[in-house]
Structure formats: structure tokens, C-alpha cells
Amino acid sequence: MEKCTYCIQRIETAHIEADKANRRIRDGEVLTACQAACPTQAIRFGDIADVHSSVAQAKSSPRAYVMLGELNTRPRTSYLARLRNPNPALADEST
Amino acid sequence: MSAVLGDAASPALLARGQTHATVTAAISAISLHRRFGRYWLAGFAIALALCLLLVFGTGWLLHRGVGIWGINMPVAWAFAICNYVWWIGIGMGGTFISGALYLARKDWRSSINRYAEAMTVFAVAVSGIFPILHLGRPWFFYWLFPYPDVMNVWPQWRSSLEWDFFAIVAYLTVSILYWYVGMIPDLATLRDRAPTLGVARFYGLLALGWRGEARQWRRFETLSLLLAGLAVPLVFSVHSMVALDFSEALVPGWHSTVFPPFFVAGALFSGFAMVLVLGIPMRRMLGLRDYITDVHLANLAKVLLAAGLVVAYGYCTEIFSAFYSMDRFELAVTLRRMTGAYAWTFWGTILCNVLSIQLLWSARVRRNHAALFVIALLVLIGMWLERFMLIVTSLYQDFVPSSWGMYYPTFWDIAFLAGSLGLFLLMFLLFVRLLPVVSIFELRKLVHKGEVKST
Ligand code: SF4
Numbered sequence: 001m002e003k004c005t006y007c008i009q010r011i012e013t014a015h016i017e018a019d020k021a022n023r024r025i026r027d028g029e030v031l032t033a034c035q036a037a038c039p040t041q042a043i044r045f046g047d048i049a050d051v052h053s054s055v056a057q058a059k060s061s062p063r064a065y066v067m068l069g070e071l072n073t074r075p076r077t078s079y080l081a082r083l084r085n086p087n088p089a090l091a092d093e094s095t
Numbered sequence: 096m097s098a099v100l101g102d103a104a105s106p107a108l109l110a111r112g113q114t115h116a117t118v119t120a121a122i123s124a125i126s127l128h129r130r131f132g133r134y135w136l137a138g139f140a141i142a143l144a145l146c147l148l149l150v151f152g153t154g155w156l157l158h159r160g161v162g163i164w165g166i167n168m169p170v171a172w173a174f175a176i177c178n179y180v181w182w183i184g185i186g187m188g189g190t191f192i193s194g195a196l197y198l199a200r201k202d203w204r205s206s207i208n209r210y211a212e213a214m215t216v217f218a219v220a221v222s223g224i225f226p227i228l229h230l231g232r233p234w235f236f237y238w239l240f241p242y243p244d245v246m247n248v249w250p251q252w253r254s255s256l257e258w259d260f261f262a263i264v265a266y267l268t269v270s271i272l273y274w275y276v277g278m279i280p281d282l283a284t285l286r287d288r289a290p291t292l293g294v295a296r297f298y299g300l301l302a303l304g305w306r307g308e309a310r311q312w313r314r315f316e317t318l319s320l321l322l323a324g325l326a327v328p329l330v331f332s333v334h335s336m337v338a339l340d341f342s343e344a345l346v347p348g349w350h351s352t353v354f355p356p357f358f359v360a361g362a363l364f365s366g367f368a369m370v371l372v373l374g375i376p377m378r379r380m381l382g383l384r385d386y387i388t389d390v391h392l393a394n395l396a397k398v399l400l401a402a403g404l405v406v407a408y409g410y411c412t413e414i415f416s417a418f419y420s421m422d423r424f425e426l427a428v429t430l431r432r433m434t435g436a437y438a439w440t441f442w443g444t445i446l447c448n449v450l451s452i453q454l455l456w457s458a459r460v461r462r463n464h465a466a467l468f469v470i471a472l473l474v475l476i477g478m479w480l481e482r483f484m485l486i487v488t489s490l491y492q493d494f495v496p497s498s499w500g501m502y503y504p505t506f507w508d509i510a511f512l513a514g515s516l517g518l519f520l521l522m523f524l525l526f527v528r529l530l531p532v533v534s535i536f537e538l539r540k541l542v543h544k545g546e547v548k549s550t
Contacts, residue, residue, distance in 0.1 A: 068495070073345065
């Protein structure tokens, strides 16, 4: 399998635990392998249907964008745009 | 065959002087007494060689995977899918002649429907090979069936690919049934005229105990009518499903509602072209000029022209709607088709499918069999190019420039195309050799009607 599975095995482990306790999976309960390994914590994973989850919060940021979202494919992965300063006059303040 | 040839001056569906006896004797002699000479053997040898190539290629494919073809991202559909769509389109000709013209009670179908139906069955059978081999793991193709398995895997009913599978299976089944049922009275004729017991047994088994009683004939007529009524809508469903495989995707150049009717017209177009390409040499080599007359060929040519015009209209609609939508991706694909790396396939398609058939407006061309043959052959080539153009030019440059890429066919791509032609030819040559190529009982009906002089 070359495609990202969103670490289905980790989701399922959490899913089973949550089912046993008859509750939803808590935010942060599933940590994907890439998320766990990323030193700068650039990757977040969670339930986008839950508005309070950290991933839903990040997704609601104006910086969030998706790949080919305009085709209504509803992609699962969103990106946060990098902050850049295009104004040279403010260059000093930003550094 | 002492009959007078039906020439251009006396347009007829049957040469003059034909009686029940001459018709029966002439057609059954082809299966029972005719010695098939060098041409047949040479064709058979070539077809067999190409078939072996296909068998070997299939083995290699099962061993190595679909990577032996030139497909990769972004062009993951290419020759195999072109071949599939092309062959299944060719199948439409036979069903249309035998089904739709039967329902419309057109007499001119009588002497061409049998081989056209055989063509349908063989073409659909050949086409079915490709989607299965194109699956990454073809040996799991039966997962397409909704059977109750222990894995609880269920087909994805929202995918048109799944429905396509059902459409093909239904179409193939009905085509075979229709073809076979229509042949039963003729098989009984062959049984009764067989020179040896072995031959009589062979046709006798196939004839299913047909005795030609009035009761049997009544059932036969009812069944033929029912099957024709089933086959005609199936033709439309199967080609619409093929089209939906494409238009269901979001790819610009595919995502279009005009595709289903457009594919139906294209299928009719290539089907009639194949009927001409097979019929013209066949009537010559088997001496069927008395039965497949100039009128038949001219009528086929007219339908070819009409279908071709609808296809041309489809091309115009595609281009118009791209500009009308002003969708930049649609526009880009449309312009790239005309000017991009594969522009030659677009212009080749236009040349073969739109320009060449304009000659058919002339009655002189419609009577010239060599010209008809060449035009029909061009149409077949053009329809294949059209499929290639539609599939590859939409895929090779999609929304994301970073994923653009070219497609180049490999040896195996071409081998599978050639092999499929070989398999088709092999089946058709066996059909010509063994089964009644023209419907004897329908010709007898024609003789009976005395409608020797009509169009
Ligand atoms: S580690 Fe990350 S990229 Fe890999 S499968 Fe898991 S979620 Fe996908």
C-alpha cells in the first residue's frame, strides 16, 4: 500500500477501546505515526466532525486550504498556508 | 447458383430467380459441402498466431502485472480501455441490425443479421477480456459479483464500473441467446441435409430437436420478438454505462453529460463499419452476391453516414460546451486535444470519422464496394483513435501540473490489440466455416413474400 491510510490500525485500536467504553474517540487519542514522529508537530490528526477538536480548530483557520477542494471532492487532508511577509518595510519588525 | 445477379440497375434484396430450394441449397452448401481454400487457411493461421500472442501476453500479464503495459500515473487508462470500448462499440452493429430493424420490420436485415449478430457476440466477448485483465489482480474479478462471502466484501454500488460489469454480462448473455435462438431452424436445416451421420449429429445436437412444427414456429416467433425487445434497450444501457465510467470521473474532458448518447452513436457508427468491413469480403469469397446485394451495402452505408453525422455533432457539442462553460480546465483540455502532444489523434479522428464519410453522400460511392470497404475501415481506425484521444488527452495533463506525464505504448500494448483482432478473426472464421452465415429461413420468408423488388 503506497497511499496514506491515515494509520487505520491506530484508529481501529482507539475505536475498539472507545466502543468498549461506549463513547466517542477522544480528541488526541489517535496519534498517527507521522504525527508522533514529527519533531515540529506540523501534523495534526483528529475528528473534523467534532468542532472542538484541535484539527477542526486548525481547519477553521483562514490559513487552511485543501488540494482541489473546488472540485467538491471534500479532501480529508488540509494544509495551513505559510505566513510570509511580502512588505520589505516591515522586514525588521518581523525578525 | 444459377440465379441472376442483382445489379445496381435492379435494386433488390434478393437476386431474381431465387426459390425456396435455391436459397436453402446455396446457404447450407457453404457449411456442408464447401471446400475452404487457401484464403481461409491463411486467415486462420494468422488469427491463430495472433491469438497465441494474446495467450502468451495474458500469461505474462498475470505473472508481471499491468506494468507490462505503458500505463502509469497519470495515464492509468490507455490501450486496454480503448480496446474495450472499441470492441464493445463494434458489438452494437449486430444487435441494432437484428433487434431494432427486426422490431421495425425492415426486410433488408434478413440476409445480414446472422453474421452481424455473430460479430456482436464475438466483439463483446473480446471486449470483456480487457476490463478484467486491467484489474490489478485479475484473478479476483469475481469480487465484482455480489456473492455472500466470508470477508463481507460487497461491491461498491455507487461506482459505474460495477454497473458496467452487469451491463456487459447482461448484454453478452442476451446477444448469445438471441444469436443462438435465431439459428435453431437453420441448424435443423443443416442437420436434415447433412451428408454424413457425424455431421448430422453435430447439427442435430445444436438444433435442439427442432422439427419445424407450427407450434414450434409460433413459440420461436414469440421468443425472437421478446429477445429483440430485450436486446435493443440493453444496447443503450451498455453503451451508456461505458460512457458513465468516464463521465462519472471529475477529469475535464470526461465529466460531461453528453457522453452516454455520444457513446451510443459512436457504437452504432463503428458497429456498422465493422458489418461492412466483414460483409464485403465475405460476400465475395463465399459467393453470396445473390443474398447480400448492392441494396444491403448501400443501406448499411446510409446508416453509417447518419450515425457518423451524429458522432460529428457530438464532437461539435464537446467543443462548444467547453467554450460555452468557459471552465478553464475544460477549455485547456479541448485546446490541448487539438494542439497538444496527441493532436494527431484528434485530427486523425476528424479525418476518418467526419471527413471520410462525407463521400457516402454520393450514390456512386455507395455502390462502389472497394470504396465502401476503405471508408468503413477508416471509420474503424478513426473510432479507435477517438477512444484513445478521449481517454489519454484527458488524463495526461490534469488539474495539477506537477503530475502531468506522457503515455507511450509498449510492445505488449500493441500485442494485446493485435491479439484481440486475432481472437475476433479466429472466431469469425470458425463461424463462417461451421454455421449458416445467412439466415436461411428468413430468406425463404423473403422469397415467399415475393418481395424481390423493394428497398
Ligand atoms: S504515518 Fe501518516 S502518512 Fe503514513 S499512513 Fe499514517 S497518517 Fe498516513
